[in-house]
Every structure is written in C-alpha cells, then in structure tokens.
Amino acid sequence: MADSGPTLSNLSMESRSFPPSEEFAAQANATEEWYARGDDDREGFWAEQAERLHWHQKWDQVLDWQPPFAKWFVGGKLNVAYNCVDRHVDEGHGDQVAFHWEGEPGDTRTITYADLKSEVSKAANALTELGVQAGDRVAIQLPMIPEAVFSMLACARLGAMHSVVFGGFSPGALKARIEDAECKLLITSDGQYRRGKPAPMKENTDEAVAQTPTIEHVLVVKRTETDVPWTEGRDVWWHDIVDRQSGEHEAQPFDAEHPLFILYTSGTTGKPKGILHTSGGYLTQAAYTHHVVFDHKPGESVYWCTADIGWVTGHSYIVYGPLANRATSVMYEGTPNTPHEGRHWEIVQKYGVSIYYTAPTLIRTFMKWGKEIPEKYDLSSLRVLGSVGEPINPEAWMWYRENVGRDNCPIVDTWWQTETGAIMIAPLPGVTATKPGSAMRALPGISAEVVTEEAQPVGPGGGGYLVLDKPWPSMLRGIWGDEERFRDTYWSRFADQGYYFAGDGAKYDDDGAIWLLGRVDDVMNVSGHRISTTEVESALVSHPTVAEAAVVGASDETTGQGIVAFVILRGNAAKDGGEDAIKALRDHVAKEIGPIAKPRQIMVVEELPKTRSGKIMRRLLRDVAENREVGDVTTLADSTVMDLISSGLKEGK
Numbered sequence: 192m193a194d195s196g197p198t199l200s201n202l203s204m205e206s207r208s209f210p211p212s213e214e215f216a217a218q219a220n221a222t223e224e225w226y227a228r229g230d231d232d233r234e235g236f237w238a239e240q241a242e243r244l245h246w247h248q249k250w251d252q253v254l255d256w257q258p259p260f261a262k263w264f265v266g267g268k269l270n271v272a273y274n275c276v277d278r279h280v281d282e283g284h285g286d287q288v289a290f291h292w293e294g295e296p297g298d299t300r301t302i303t304y305a306d307l308k309s310e311v312s313k314a315a316n317a318l319t320e321l322g323v324q325a326g327d328r329v330a331i332q333l334p335m336i337p338e339a340v341f342s343m344l345a346c347a348r349l350g351a352m353h354s355v356v357f358g359g360f361s362p363g364a365l366k367a368r369i370e371d372a373e374c375k376l377l378i379t380s381d382g383q384y385r386r387g388k389p390a391p392m393k394e395n396t397d398e399a400v401a402q403t404p405t406i407e408h409v410l411v412v413k414r415t416e417t418d419v420p421w422t423e424g425r426d427v428w429w430h431d432i433v434d435r436q437s438g439e440h441e442a443q444p445f446d447a448e449h450p451l452f453i454l455y456t457s458g459t460t461g462k463p464k465g466i467l468h469t470s471g472g473y474l475t476q477a478a479y480t481h482h483v484v485f486d487h488k489p490g491e492s493v494y495w496c497t498a499d500i501g502w503v504t505g506h507s508y509i510v511y512g513p514l515a516n517r518a519t520s521v522m523y524e525g526t527p528n529t530p531h532e533g534r535h536w537e538i539v540q541k542y543g544v545s546i547y548y549t550a551p552t553l554i555r556t557f558m559k560w561g562k563e564i565p566e567k568y569d570l571s572s573l574r575v576l577g578s579v580g581e582p583i584n585p586e587a588w589m590w591y592r593e594n595v596g597r598d599n600c601p602i603v604d605t606w607w608q609t610e611t612g613a614i615m616i617a618p619l620p621g622v623t624a625t626k627p628g629s630a631m632r633a634l635p636g637i638s639a640e641v642v643t644e645e646a647q648p649v650g651p652g653g654g655g656y657l658v659l660d661k662p663w664p665s666m667l668r669g670i671w672g673d674e675e676r677f678r679d680t681y682w683s684r685f686a687d688q689g690y691y692f693a694g695d696g697a698k699y700d701d702d703g704a705i706w707l708l709g710r711v712d713d714v715m716n717v718s719g720h721r722i723s724t725t726e727v728e729s730a731l732v733s734h735p736t737v738a739e740a741a742v743v744g745a746s747d748e749t750t751g752q753g754i755v756a757f758v759i760l761r762g763n764a765a766k767d768g769g770e771d772a773i774k775a776l777r778d779h780v781a782k783e784i785g786p787i788a789k790p791r792q793i794m795v796v797e798e799l800p801k802t803r804s805g806k807i808m809r810r811l812l813r814d815v816a817e818n819r820e821v822g823d824v825t826t827l828a829d830s831t832v833m834d835l836i837s838s839g840l841k842e843g844k
C-alpha cells in the first residue's frame with residue numbers, strides 16, 4: 192500500500208472496548224446468532240430480510256450472480272414508494288408522523304404517513320403531466336425540505352430514476368450530471384437558506400439548464416420567496432401544478448431489478464461516476480440495516496440522520512431505509528450553528544430523538560465548540576449514536592460517547608459507500624462490543640476481507656486492502672453508461688478472485704476487529720464528502736493564471752482531510768503569487784465545483800514532483816502539506832524538485 196493516505200498507526204494502541212449492556216441486549220433487534228445464519232445460508236438469510244417488504248409478486252430466485260453483474264430477487268415485483276408510504280397507511284398507521292421537519296429559520300412542518308401518501312401521489316400525478324415515464328431520468332437539486340423527499344418518492348413511484356445533486360454544487364457540476372444521464376426534468380427551488388440567509392438556487396440551476404437541451408421542464412418549489420428569472424413554457428411552479436393534482440395515485444409494480452436512482456460520486460478521474468442502484472435488493476438492505484444497526488423500533492423510536500439528501504446517506508438513511516421501516520424521523524434544513532451552536536441538541540430535546548446518526552467531521556466541530564453546549568440540553572432520550580463518512584478518530588468517538596451519549600449509548604461506526612448502497616461493516620448495538628474508532632465487523636449476511644496486493648487474506652494484526660468477496664443485495668449495478676469503467680474501477684484489481692475493490696485501506700486488530708484507514712486512491716474525504724484530486728486540479732488549471740496544479744488531501748483536525756493545492760502560475764501571473772491571486776483561485780474552485788471543494792491552502796510553487804512516467808507524486812506533496820519530513824524521492828525524475836518546493840515554502844514564497 193504505497194500511497195495510502197492517513198495510516199492511523201496509533202490505532203493499534205487502542206485497547207478500550209465497550210461490551211453491550213445487558214439491558215440493551217435484552218431488547219435488541221438482532222442477536223449474535225444472526226452472524227452464523229448469514230454465513231451458513233447467505234441467500235436464505237437475505238430472502239428472510241426481503242420479507243420485510245411488500246412484494247406484488249414474489250421472486251423465483253434469490254440471486255443470479257454473473258460476476259460482476261448481480262441480479263437479486265429475480266422475477267420479483269414491487270413498488271419502492273408503495274413500500275415506503277402506502278403500505279403503512281393501509282396497515283393503519285396513517286396518523287403516525289413520518290417527518291418532524293424543522294426549517295432553518297425555525298418554521299416547522301409535521302408530515303404523517305397519510306400526508307406523505309397524498310403529497311407523493313400528487314407529485315407523481317404532476318410528474319406524469321409533465322411527461323415523466325418509467326425509465327426516464329429526473330434531476331433534483333433542492334435544499335433539505337420535504338419536497339425533496341416527495342420528489343424522490345414520486346420518481347420511485349413512477350419507475351423514473353432520480354439523480355439528486357447536492358444543493359451546494361455549482362451550475363457546472365449540475366450541468367455535467369444532467370448531461371451524463373440525459374435528464375428530462377429538473378426539480379429545484381427559488382432559493383435555499385444558508386446560515387440564516389436566503390441564497391439563490393434557481394439562478395444557478397438556470398445556468399446549467401441553458402446548456403442541457405434534454406431538460407424539458409424545470410419544476411420550482413418556492414422556499415425563500417426569492418425573485419427568480421422565469422422561462423415561460425419551460426418553468427413550472429410546484430404549487431401551481433402539484434397542488435391541483437389528485438391525492439390518489441395507483442402505484443404500479445416494477446421488476447426487482449428496475450433502476451431506482453443514479454447518484455454521482457467522485458472517482459479518480461475528473462469525471463464523476465453515475466452509480467446505478469436498483470429496487471428490490473437496494474430496499475431490502477437499506478431496510479434491514481436501518482432496523483438492526485440502529486435498533487429501530489417502529490412507532491417508538493425518533494430517528495434523526497443529519498446527512499443531506501444529496502449524498503447516499505440521505506438516500507438510504509433519510510428516505511428509503513427509515514420509511515420502509517415506518518420510522519418517525521427528524522429532518523433539519525440548516526446548518527448546525529444557526530442560529531446558535533446548540534441547535535442540534537435543542538432539536539434532540541424538542542422531539543425526544545432516540546437515534547442520532549451523523550459524521551465525524553461534525554463531531555469534531557462540536558468538540559471545538561465545547562462540551563458546555565450539549566450539557567445545556569436534555570439528551571436523555573438518546574439510545575443509539577451513529578457515525579458515517581470517514582474514519583472516526585478515537586478521541587472524537589470518546590467525546591461523542593461521553594458528551595452526547597452520556598456513557599450509555601452504543602456507538603455504531605458504519606462503513607459503507609455510495610456503491611455499496613447500504614451499511615456493510617458496523618457493530619450491532621446490544622450484540623457487538625465496540626472499540627473507539629473501529630467499525631468492528633461485517634454485518635450478518637455481508638462478507639468483507641482485508642487482503643494483500645496479491646489477494647492473500649491478512650491475519651489478525653495485518654493490514655491491506657478492503658475487499659467485498661461476496662455479492663450483496665444493495666450493490667451498485669453499474670456506472671451509468673460506462674460498463675468499462677465499472678469493471679476497471681471495482682473489479683479489475685482482484686479480477687481472478689472476483690472481489691470488489693473498495694478503494695479503502697484497512698487492518699485487523701489482534702481480536703479480528705476491522706479498522707478503516709482511509710482511501711488508497713486519489714480521492715479525498717473532506718467532511719465526509721468524496722472529492723477527487725483530479726477534479727480540483729482540473730478546476731484550478733481552468734483558471735487563466737494557472738499553468739499546472741497538484742492537489743492532495745492533508746489530514747485536518749476538523750474536516751478529516753483538507754484540500755491543499757500546489758500550483759504553478761503562468762508567466763506574468765507568477766510574479767503575483769500574493770494573497771489576492773490565491774483568493775481568486777479559491778473562489779474559482781468554489782465556483783467551478785462548489786464551496787466544499789475550496790482548497791484549505793494553496794501554495795505557489797515553481798515545479799511539481801513527478802515520476803519519470805510523468806505521474807505527480809502526491810505522497811511527497813502530502814508530506815509537505817502535513818509538515819513532515821519529505822519521504823523517499825528516488826523515483827522522481829528530478830530529485831531536487833522537492834528541495835526547491837520545501838525551501839520556497841519556508842521562505843514564504
């Protein structure tokens with residue numbers, strides 16, 4: 192593992208272990224015995240899990256595995272939205288709250304399952320009027336408002352694929368995604384609240400749509416009362432078309448392998464990958480994992496996943512998993528410090544949240560704000576705490592346990608990816624002992640291994656690449672329109688063994704618990720968001736002053752990794768490597784990709800370290816970015832380059 196990013200070597204020192212309490216174990220949704228059941232009869236185990244759903248027609252075959260192509264629940268038919276909504280109303284739970292929605296400015300909405308059924312049906316009828324049919328692609332760029340959920344479920348109901356694009360992404364990023372999937376409809380809003388202020392949304396989406404002729408209509412939700420440019424005939428207000436529809440809509444069954452959504456994620460090249468998920472297997476695993484990993488009790492638990500629906504966590508753990516399990520969820524629109532740093536704890540107290548699922552970057556931010564903040568609130572309703580998005584350092588894990596969980600909530604560190612669709616590695620609360628910083632073991636029904644470059648399993652104490660050696664129901668079914676990239680990215684590294692290559696480094700401790708060590712490729716993880724180094728490099732070199740750029744992820748106390756860029760400026764610009772020039776570049780990246788991709792630091796250099804084959808040696812740049820002694824430079828084409836960079840930086844150039 193040459194270029195493996197953060198290697199948390201201190202983890203081998205971590206010996207604390209927290210066994211489940213007897214009280215929790217006595218009422219837990221899963222038991223130890225599930226692990227053996229998952230191993231002994233994997234397909235039988237998943238067939239049992241699929242029974243959590245309503246099938247219009249039962250499957251004939253659990254799994255058809257022609258590596259790397261899997262079909263799950265072959266011959267089965269279901270409607271995903273019916274499973275997430277109508278079914279609960281039909282079973283007498285129409286009055287149960289599906290969402291306690293909390294707007295950033297403090298406005299609220301309570302949405303019951305009966306409300307959800309009517310809103311989703313109306314939206315489905317409106318989409319039909321706008322010409323959306325099964326198999327079409329619909330782009331959604333919305334803030335965290337209920338209409339985002341209605342839109343996703345309306346698509347699912349009609350068998351149309353949604354492609355949700357994070358609200359913070361630039362017009363360019365939206366354009367690329369619409370173009371790749373040839374979306375027909377875009378659903379957006381007039382504006383979005385950002386730290387207490389309305390920011391424009393439609394103005395940006397219009398910029399994208401001007402360059403994407405496949406878009407026939409833009410459906411616009413009014414959220415901030417912002418004035419918007421309007422294109423007659425193309426643009427339609429949500430309240431104009433949706434509100435007048437009937438609240439009745441008959442959901443048609445679709446094949447278990449009918450596509451459900453595309454979600455773009457960064458790869459090692461500049462072009463994002465459209466990860467494709469299908470219906471039956473995806474929903475089965477989303478529901479199963481939400482049930483066992485969070486020990487969710489329908490009608491009792493109050494569940495809050497703080498992710499944005501623009502990320503896979505929002506798809507699987509705000510929308511599909513919880514709704515399939517008839518959860519009562521909190522959905523919050525805004526930032527955690529608006530209007531004050533206790534906003535999350537205030538919400539936990541207000542709704543009596545019992546399951547709270549967030550990301551390490553936010554936990555580290557809470558740590559920075561101080562434990563006095565959560566201390567001011569009554570957090571005694573909390574029972575289970577979750578973490579996702581990046582490795583959680585033991586210090587943050589302990590802080591979370593002590594200051595949020597008051598030492599009595601199991602912490603579930605959940606490892607998974609956009610590609611895996613649902614949680615793969617995590618402890619089971621009430622069953623598995625937890626260790627600060629470890630995702631512990633693969634879930635019942637899931638198989639993972641840590642192997643060497645030669646695909647040899649490493650034993651206890653060993654480290655290597657994380658692979659998934661058996662197919663799983665919510666696995667990606669491909670990269671939209673690019674089968675070759677699908678094979679190359681995930682299935683070529685261990686082609687002989689047929690293993691899925693996750694792109695993460697991992698190790699086993701002496702007890703066999705799994706510790707994730709970060710990405711082994713050129714993908715950075717900034718606050719749990721995957722951003723490719725190449726993507727940021729392309730944005731930088733698209734600026735007229737930049738000749739060349741190299742980007743690395745350097746470890747960052749708060750965001751996990753921070754983006755550090757090394758740029759070579761062009762001729763005249765090179766004389767002006769001052770603050771203004773650097774600010775202009777940071778802003779340029781934010782404009783090209785989105786504010787989350789803004790480099791933390793930009794260093795102006797005269798040369799970049801390259802191998803003889805011209806590959807930039809990011810490992811060395813990472814040494815500089817993290818203030819370390821620069822490592823082995825023998826493979827550099829010109830070994831003096833690093834001296835030049837290091838000395839140039841010391842002189843403050």
Ligand code: 6R9
Nearest residue numbers: 579580581582604605606607608609707710
């Ligand atoms: C769900 C999600 C996936 C990448 C993954 C890994 C990192 C996610 C983690 C974790 C260590 C965890 N990652 N969860 N690393 N421990 N609990 O985040 O999906 O955005 O596709 O990112 O995130 O590196 O490969 P996605």
